[in-house]
Amino acid sequence: EAQVTQNPRYLITVTGKKLTVTCSQNMNHEYMSWYRQDPGLGLRQIYYSMNVEVTDKGDVPEGYKVSRKEKRNFPLILESPSPNQTSLYFCASSPLFRWYARGPETQYFGPGTRLLVL
Amino acid sequence: EDQVTQSPEALRLQEGESSSLNCSYTVSGLRGLFWYRQDPGKGPEFLFTLYSAGEEKEKERLKATLTKKESFLHITAPKPEDSATYLCAVPVGAAGNKLTFGGGTRVLVKP
Numbered sequence: 001e002a003q004v005t006q007n008p009r010y011l012i013t014v015t016g017k018k019l020t021v022t023c024s025q026n027m028n029h030e031y032m033s034w035y036r037q038d039p040g041l042g043l044r045q046i047y048y049s050m051n052v053e054v055t056d057k058g059d060v061p062e063g064y065k066v067s068r069k070e071k072r073n074f075p076l077i078l079e080s081p082s083p084n085q086t087s088l089y090f091c092a093s094s095p096l097f098r099w100y101a102r103g104p105e106t107q108y109f110g111p112g113t114r115l116l117v118l
Numbered sequence: 119e120d121q122v123t124q125s126p127e128a129l130r131l132q133e134g135e136s137s138s139l140n141c142s143y144t145v146s147g148l149r150g151l152f153w154y155r156q157d158p159g160k161g162p163e164f165l166f167t168l169y170s171a172g173e174e175k176e177k178e179r180l181k182a183t184l185t186k187k188e189s190f191l192h193i194t195a196p197k198p199e200d201s202a203t204y205l206c207a208v209p210v211g212a213a214g215n216k217l218t219f220g221g222g223t224r225v226l227v228k229p
Contacts, residue, residue, distance in 0.1 A: 033217065043205065043219040050215060058216055090161050106152065109161030
């Protein structure tokens with residue numbers, strides 16, 4: 001089954017304790033991305049990756065790190081989480097436009113990770 | 119500045135009462151516009167991709183249309199199971215490889 005998986009689904013942690021949220025896709029997609037969703041602010045892009053070893057900042061990258069060592073995996077790292085990073089996080093993947101090999105095509109989203117930072 | 123704005127923020131409909139949702143955008147060089155449906159606590163689910171003005175796509179009771187400045191999602195004779203938040207998104211930035219979402223429209227269809 002084609003899917004994007006995220007782990008963990010729920011996480012409660014304390015300020016400053018490093019954590020990693022994993023994301024994996026089995027569709028051989030080039031493009032992967034992380035979003036956070038907050039009430040009243042909608043979905044905002046944190047980081048994206050066009051392919052292996054190619055990552056770039058989205059609109060809200062502060063406090064986050066990513067890496068793309070393999071095509072299927074795109075972990076999100078919070079080196080020193082703070083309460084303002086409490087949010088619902090989504091990973092997504094997509095192929096790239098075929099006639100314009102930049103930019104994401106249809107995004108497939110994971111089930112989400114609900115993070116609470118105390 | 120690239121912007122995507124959805125209206126209304128919320129919509130309450132009676133079952134069978136058709137309506138339209140709006141997604142207006144200001145981007146230089148549209149590289150596609152995406153519509154998603156999101157149920158509470160779940161990841162967005164893809165509905166449509168539109169690439170050029172005049173394009174229309176349909177799926178069951180939903181129909182998406184695109185002009186040079188906005189897109190509409192028409193819901194015809196909605197049912198309670200159409201209740202969800204509907205999101206639109208466009209690729210933005212000089213290379214079009216970032217994605218910006220609108221704030222969404224929460225639709226509630228009452229029986």
